[in-house]
Amino acid sequence: MTLCYQSLMVSEVDVDLIERAEAWLTDDPDPVSRSELRELIDRLPATTAELRDRFAGPLTFGTAGLRGPLRAGPNGMNLAVVTQAAAGLVTWLGAQGGEGPLVIGYDARHGSREFAERTARVATGAGRPAMVMPRTLPTPVLAYAVRALGAVAGVMVTASHNPPQDNGYKVYLGEQLGGPAGHGAQIVPPADAGIEAAIRAVGSLAAVPLGGPGTLLDDKIFQGYVRSAANVLIEGGPRELTIAYTPMHGVGGETVEAAFAAAGFAVPAVVADQAEPDPEFPTVAFPNPEEPGAMDRLLALAGTNHADLAIANDPDADRCAVAIPVAGGWRPLRGDELGVLLADHLIRRGVTGTYATTIVSSQLLGRLCAARGVPYAETLTGFKWIVRAAEELAFGYEEALGYCVAPAMVRDKDGVTAALTVAELAAQLRAEGRTLGDRLDELATEFGVHATDQLSVRVDDLSEIGRAMGRARQAPPATLLGSPVTEIADLLPDNDVLTFRTAGARVVIRPSGTEPKLKAYLEVVEPVAEGDLETARSRAAAALVSLRGEIAATLGV
Ligand SMILES: O=P([O-])(O)O[C@H]1O[C@H](COP(=O)(O)O)[C@@H](O)[C@H](O)[C@H]1O
Numbered sequence: 001m002t003l004c005y006q007s008l009m010v011s012e013v014d015v016d017l018i019e020r021a022e023a024w025l026t027d028d029p030d031p032v033s034r035s036e037l038r039e040l041i042d043r044l045p046a047t048t049a050e051l052r053d054r055f056a057g058p059l060t061f062g063t064a065g066l067r068g069p070l071r072a073g074p075n076g077m078n079l080a081v082v083t084q085a086a087a088g089l090v091t092w093l094g095a096q097g098g099e100g101p102l103v104i105g106y107d108a109r110h111g112s113r114e115f116a117e118r119t120a121r122v123a124t125g126a127g128r129p130a131m132v133m134p135r136t137l138p139t140p141v142l143a144y145a146v147r148a149l150g151a152v153a154g155v156m157v158t159a160s161h162n163p164p165q166d167n168g169y170k171v172y173l174g175e176q177l178g179g180p181a182g183h184g185a186q187i188v189p190p191a192d193a194g195i196e197a198a199i200r201a202v203g204s205l206a207a208v209p210l211g212g213p214g215t216l217l218d219d220k221i222f223q224g225y226v227r228s229a230a231n232v233l234i235e236g237g238p239r240e241l242t243i244a245y246t247p248m249h250g251v252g253g254e255t256v257e258a259a260f261a262a263a264g265f266a267v268p269a270v271v272a273d274q275a276e277p278d279p280e281f282p283t284v285a286f287p288n289p290e291e292p293g294a295m296d297r298l299l300a301l302a303g304t305n306h307a308d309l310a311i312a313n314d315p316d317a318d319r320c321a322v323a324i325p326v327a328g329g330w331r332p333l334r335g336d337e338l339g340v341l342l343a344d345h346l347i348r349r350g351v352t353g354t355y356a357t358t359i360v361s362s363q364l365l366g367r368l369c370a371a372r373g374v375p376y377a378e379t380l381t382g383f384k385w386i387v388r389a390a391e392e393l394a395f396g397y398e399e400a401l402g403y404c405v406a407p408a409m410v411r412d413k414d415g416v417t418a419a420l421t422v423a424e425l426a427a428q429l430r431a432e433g434r435t436l437g438d439r440l441d442e443l444a445t446e447f448g449v450h451a452t453d454q455l456s457v458r459v460d461d462l463s464e465i466g467r468a469m470g471r472a473r474q475a476p477p478a479t480l481l482g483s484p485v486t487e488i489a490d491l492l493p494d495n496d497v498l499t500f501r502t503a504g505a506r507v508v509i510r511p512s513g514t515e516p517k518l519k520a521y522l523e524v525v526e527p528v529a530e531g532d533l534e535t536a537r538s539r540a541a542a543a544l545v546s547l548r549g550e551i552a553a554t555l556g557v
């Protein structure tokens with residue numbers, strides 16, 4: 001290859017970079033990506049940093065699959081990367097002796113459908129049957145389909161709640177390769193590393209055979225999901241409830257409406273300008289119900305309608321956020337609050353099996369389970385771990401607004417069945433003249449106020465996260481909120497997770513596996529003296545504010 005790019009200014013490293021970029025470009029099946037890279041090369045050295053970033057490494061399976069910005073090169077989501085990922089996946093499935101079809105779903109993001117179709121053609125090209133979802137549908141419908149269709153594996157093209165410029169690739173295994181607890185769950189080690197190795201071993205993309213489009217699934221899969229979702233609830237229970245809902249410009253709307261109708265609820269009022277899928281997510285800064293302001297339109301609608309409950313899904317509808325009416329407005333529940341409400345509800349309903357959450361979620365679930373004598377388990381962050389906590393899983397949740405209320409139906413978090421179950425609980429309480437807030441008060445009085453918060457730092461430069469973690473490791477706090485730190489637990493080298501504990505507080509710090517963010521999960525526990533919940537709540541709230549400041553100082557952020 002002749003290199004003539006302003007040779008005086010191009011260093012040795014850049015020569016290597018240009019060679020890699022040229023090689024990738026030549027093999028890239030997408031003309032738009034090719035011209036994007038060509039332009040970056042042509043504009044060197046001004047584009048050195050950008051080009052380096054594009055080739056900094058391949059995307060890897062993080063907390064929830066491959067995820068990254070839509071852009072050309074190995075460190076982005078594009079047709080070349082998807083072709084390679086699909087080819088690696090089907091090779092690995094074959095090498096493992098996996099039998100059965102690959103089922104493929106997609107959300108409404110830019111590129112999602114094209115990536116799903118490409119995945120199907122790579123599968124059929126390798127002789128593996130492919131089944132493609134009939135239209136844009138929620139992630140939990142794909143996770144359901146992996147189980148319901150006896151698939152060898154599943155792929156969901158989605159970047160969930162990430163910004164519009166991102167996309168991603170979630171991979172699920174069927175029972176044969178995933179085992180009973182991993183049947184229809186997202187991949188974990190060693191499968192993820194095995195698949196990554198197979199992806200790296202894919203040679204020229206031009207040599208990857210492309211077959212037909214696979215089988216387009218009909219509406220039966222959707223109807224099957226809706227029926228099963230409605231069956232998660234107790235038939236004939238109270239259904240009187242006014243609900244406001246938003247799919248947040250994502251794909252949850254149709255499924256939620258159908259599931260609520262099938263379960264006997266009145267169809268929720270939907271935020272009109274967020275009802276249809278829109279890859280630009282035009283009315284929200286980030287389409288993530290955890291982000292400030294994302295639920296504003298929902299809460300306005302809930303207020304106008306005098307709703308009992310406001311529910312939001314994230315754009316791929318595997319998360320569920322809930323807000324409840326309080327004096328003078330609406331209060332979004334934290335994931336930990338809804339998690340313990342749902343667990344408490346299922347325990348009362350007599351649902352047996354293990355109740356699970358993650359090490360970054362509230363400690364209240366463990367205390368509730370101990371008091372009620374039900375099995376409890378804790379796992380690393382991510383639903384791929386939660387659902388494997390036990391084969392006989394009753395329920396799993398994580399603080400990041402994820403809930404699995406029906407593990408025999410969907411072995412992943414499911415924002416639709418979670419919405420139905422919280423509606424069932426709210427309707428039941430309403431029939432008794434009580435509210436979700438009342439149940440939270442009872443639980444806090446019994447177990448103490450478990451107040452949680454998250455310090456989340458978004459970075460432009462990923463190395464900032466490593467530096468902040470380094471500072472916390474080198475100079476951990478001796479005290480927090482005036483109490484001695486009694487335990488420092490570091491999960492390195494296996495997991496980049498650091499925990500500090502005092503008598504009344506716990507802090508867990510880790511980098512996000514899905515976004516360029518550092519996350520510190522804060523919890524303070526404040527006993528309720530003589531039934532004075534208000535005092536305990538305000539103490540806990542003040543303590544959280546101080547703890548946030550102390551941890552920010554420890555991290556230097
Ligand atoms: O994006 P989703 O809705 O699929 O959610 C994904 O990301 C969340 C945040 O992960 P992290 O803290 O590593 O960014 C995880 O808790 C969740 O289990 C995972 O499925």
Ligand SMILES: [Mg+2]
Nearest residue numbers: 160314316318
């Ligand atoms: Mg999601």
